[in-house]
Amino acid sequence: MLARSSRRSFQRLFDQVGPVDQIGIEERVAKYGTRSIKKGAKLWGLKTAVSMVDLTTLEGKDTPGKVASLCQKALRPHDDPAVPQVAAVCVYPAMVRHARRALGSDTAVRIASVATAFPSGQAPLKTRLAEVKAAVADGADEIDMVINRGAFLAGEFGLMQDEIAAVVAACGSATLKVILEVSELETYDNIRAASFLAMRVIRPGDFIKTSTGKTSLNATLGNNQVMLEAIRDFYLDSGIPIAMKPAGGIRTAKQSLTFLIAVKETLGDAWLNNARYRFGASSLLNDLLRQLEKESTGAYQAPYYFSEAAESY
């Protein structure tokens, strides 16, 4: 009975939002990779990418000290004042107050926190909402939540949406980012459908986000494109602009520029800013700085010139 009903609900949803052809969309995004970004355009792209980074640390071994030094990096990624601050730091809820202390209250760098029993979401709703409220109370400007993938895959779309709506309410004025965890949805059809379900219950300026970064497959150009196209179709239909955050797996400056080209050619200029597009990443920032330094000095840079570098070789 349940199985048949969930099949029907999937059918209705797919009929509304339309299918995605895997080969077709992957051929489309491969073309972004052949774009050649030079000189001024490259500088603009690199700086814009820096301004879009949600500088992230999500490890069991995180400490207030680690978070404080991450915050310093976020405020001043590079000695060159022309290099912008990043968009946000992204930490676990327990680290929010430490981040707030490090950043102070008078800063453009926002604090994002992964609440809702990140990354699995497998806690009672009450617990998840309490976590959201606590993070906001501690000073979080943005909440990154995970959807109930089990509910989605079982066809219980109403349940999935009700939970998102409850988190929206718990956020108060904080911005919400809804993580679809694309690798667990598996197909592009599912990613598109889940994007629409989420967009219908969040607010203008809230985000949909690809991944937690904690599974085998994270942001790819393919799933980024599916979500950008969903945002575009939703916007043209309703007038509501939803923002986008690919997360996990974007490590190089070149990758981030390719993602930005996808934004430019799918959603246009209005999404080329950090209110509408973010990168969830930890090692990306240093590669962006390396490439910016290379553009200004003409010399390729060793990674150990940059603080917080993961590579020491």
Added chain:
Amino acid sequence: MSRLPITKTPKVYVGGAFIRSESARVYPLKDAAGEFYANIPQCTRKDLRNAVEAAAKAGPGWAKRTAYNRGQILYRLAEMIEARGGEMSAALVLGGAKPAAAAREVTASVDRLIYYAGWTDKYEQVLGNVNPVAAPYFNFTVTEPMGIVGVIAPDSTPLLALISLVAPAITSGNTVVALASTTQPYPAILLGEMLATSDLPGGVVNILTGFRKEMISTFATHTHLRALGGVVNADERKALALGAADSVKRTHLLKTEDKPDWFADTAQSVYAIRDTLEFKTTWHPIGA
């Protein structure tokens, strides 16, 4: 004072790496004059097991390569052997071949690889079908590689025979675990070095050296080997067939006593590729 040359340590090529036997055993290889030449790894059934693991890991990626890409890689392997043909000839001479015969065996081996390089994107067009079923269905038969193929190479024309047994299997995307000739292992050792520089992914072809009697039963019973090819005697044939029966393994074994002529035109064929293929038929309705 004359310079003492550096001698090469023979190692077998497994999973894209050059290794000694896990048993740390070797057996001496003598040249045609009976002088010591080098120590050859005496591989064991555990080495065979490890090689099968390596082949299993490489298999899906190799089978998913485009046919065009597999063809170019086989061609690249031929380029590598042709360029080092003198060295390979010397390895055959070491085993007792006359220089002219050795050179002929090397060029025939290269040509054999070129032949199969050309088949990668064609055998499907020869062996596959669209089937005109008597109903509104589009029905077609395509081939798929079987998986991991075991190869047991003979002692005569050890290079040409080994390549003639390995090439058709990997043409379609199978991976191979091969046991080289016991008495003439050195060409197979060299072949491993050429495989390593041919763009062929590690693990697609794994070559062991050692004694048949220590490995035949594992070739027979290892259930992950999906097919066996080679040249074996009557006892070995029976042992392999019995073991194969347990996991319904496909066997295409030639008889040692028939003395197969690997130079003959019939030694290469699309049907050698077919020996390690499965056939899959799909039905799909035609209607608006």
Added chain:
Amino acid sequence: MPALTAAKKSPRPAARPGRSAPELIFGDLWEFDPAPETADPKLKPRYDLFINGQFVAPKGGKYFDSINPANEQKLAEIALATPADVDAAYAAAQRAYDGVWGKMPGRERAKYLFRIARLLQDRAREFAVAETLDGGKPIKESRDFDVPMAAAHFFYHAGWADKLDYVAPGRSVAPLGVVGQVIPWNFPLLMCAWKIAPALAMGNTVVLKPAETTSITALKLAEIFQDAGLPPGVVNFVTGAGGVGAAVMNHPTPAKIAFTGSTEVGKIIMRGLAGTDKKMTMELGGKAANIVFDDAPLDQAVEGIVNGIFFNQGHVCCAGSRLLVQESVAEKVLAKLKNRIRTLRVGDPMDKNTDIGAINSREQLDRITKLVAAGVKEGNEMFQAACKLPAKGFYFRPTIFSGVSMSSRVAREEIFGPVLSVLTFRTVDEAIEKANNTAYGLSAGVWTDKGSRILKMSTELKAGVVWANTYNKFDPTSPFGGYKESGFGREGGRQGLLDYCKLV
């Protein structure tokens, strides 16, 4: 049992008067800097004829200019062949066939073709730049499609040369002898490969005439033939305009004629050969229908429509120049298509970011301009992308005519440019009827999520190639060629080889 709660619909805001519909901004916030390809095409100032393995001056001593259609500057001088040169080319081809190539074991012929494939791969970027300079196509297409695909054709056919026993089950095959070939200007190098590789694999020798405006890469390919040690006379290139083409087609020597070009010229050649016993293959024009059903993956369909008509500036015989879209999604598809076209970059073909390059010649630009004017006059609604065009050179904006009827000229005539005509249909039968209502039958596209409908459409469509949920895909293993007045014979795959042999 958990209760199923209903999914929420989109909170569509009530339309407020005076509030314009949401739009996307594809502006210049992030304008790309020029990204010119800088590899040296290694052009010679003058290209002679390639006959009997040598570059030789034309007997008439005359040359014509080959210009870069992107800026109208001269690239090189090309020899103008005389009938005597054509005779010499055929004599060399006949000698090579009788003396060497026709008798050579397939195994050895294969090795030459493999060599050619590898040498072409080695010099891929150089050839891509030469192709783009000479023909106007974007460097990303010559780099990512034309040149690698040409090499792939040599590689594929090389492998057949020693496997000809498998080409014709139950029969043996033999080469025909000397083959005369004439190719068009839209894929100059790739058409060379399509024509030469199967002919040579089968054991034939060749006299080929490239198109007048795009001879350079053929003559660079001749350099590769020399480097590969291909025996003299196996391939001969004679260059010039239609007159030279006629001499190649009507010469008594060739046992077979292969032509790719317009249906109009194809018919003239067929008349000229009437009464001879020569074999022929004709790859002619098209007016392909690209059919989009309402259940299709629409964004990928839009991508396929764009690829179908704007690939190579629409200079493609199998271009999806007629878009047939199901009425229920017509508005949506057109809106998506217009947004997509706004992000196409038209301009300098040598810029790595250029999507649509230069029209191949002034003559072709005039023809496109004239047909588009006719389309406007007929009252079709026209949309053109608002992109900037370079001041010099031959360019044409991506153009869409919507609300087109079947009788309209832009729906019936091959425009061979970046011009799409959009028609609508309601049912499967209507789509089939409209798609087949043409004298052409080269290719078609079908977009639907329903598998059985794809097979129904491919069964009913009278076209030599049917692309389902994709468009403009090519492969050496995949036979290509037309139905009806789009020609006969196939290129690629086993079927293509059969057109270059006789059964014995």
